[in-house]
Amino acid sequence: MSISDSTIQRYTHADPDVRLMLRVRDDDAAAFEELMLRYQNRLVSLMAHLTGKRDIAEDLAQDVFLRVYRARKRYVPGSKFSTWLFTIANNVASNALRTLSRRKEVNVTAKPDDSSFNPVVASATAASALMPTRQLDKSEMQEAVLAAIDTLNERQRLAVLLAKFEHMSYEDIGEVMEMTPQAIKSLLARARGKLREALTPYVDHGQKVDG
Template sequence: MSVSESSLQKASKYELLDPDVRLMLQVREGSAAAFEALVEKHQKRLVMVLEHLVSDRTQAEDLAQDVFLRVYRARERYVPTAKFSTWLYTITHNVASNSIRKSSRRKEINLVTSPSGSMPVRPLDTMAKDKSNLMPTRLADQKEMEKVIRDAIQSLGPRQRMAMLLSKYEGMSYNEIAESMELTTQAVKSLLSRARGNLKELLAPYLNSGKSARELEREEGEAS
């Protein structure tokens, strides 16, 4: 009995170029160990990307497992037509979008019953207010700085955020991001440009002064 096996001669471009594609092909053939290797390799960044998308660590880990589960369920139909990470983040984008939509619906209901409920994606002016509140009194250490950055990322629209995360943390090209998010490269270019502009504006006080958050806080106190 014989089985088909990819070889040097018939291996596709992606199979040759991307070790993750080769692992995924082993998963297709039934290798649990190959799948485990993929989970090990991608879990950290996947959870990080999802955490930025849904703003909740526990939910991010649950969603990451959902992403891996979908990858595994799709194994028998898997054909390498792109880098593995492109495919992985296409699924991630869909899973995160669904989750954000659901969460957004829940929060819309909350808004009716509880006026203090926040929108899933916070508008920039709210963000700006938060920032001014943070500056004089609360920004004291690295943790606070991290919070400022996280909030700045949260203030971006979901698509800007996703494009930014894939570009910044996954090092994807515009073409790969476009493929993952099912957009044109021109749209990706525009999304990233806007994301950069928004982040620059929100984080400008910490860039232009060249001072730490603590110093900014002290100056603010002295001025008042």
């Protein structure tokens, strides 16, 4: 699909990361390093949440950046840079999850094995729309929310992470996941409902969440 000149100008003007990527297209190594600094931790965190393994997440993040660099000469700003980047990341993660599933080497819904999950724990708690009715231990609540997130399927988990951790709009998430904004809205509603369902027995009665 061709991208109009007005669209290119709009995103170039509005998004500093697009301007960095255009410099990368012109073989500016410093611009590529700056993009990596801006997105490295975010990509690793996302991949860790999706695969459950920090070491695998780091490798996948490097794969994403490698694909970005290889595609630099074909880059045309038809969306926010972050949307374009996370579209690549989604493809990389999907391929990795299929490989992991076939090999049966890891549980792809396992919890990430480091503390980088904490920001999303807070976001997912907010997404569940739960107001605790009893005083909850922070680490105990974190474990419960992690288990609740494990109840989400891959698409729901990715949508929640992009919405709550990356603060993406329905439209941008839809572009990443190749779905309509309305479908993303419905997907997130189901995900929040499932989080509420999983967490309510724990919040109300202290029952363990089955992830």
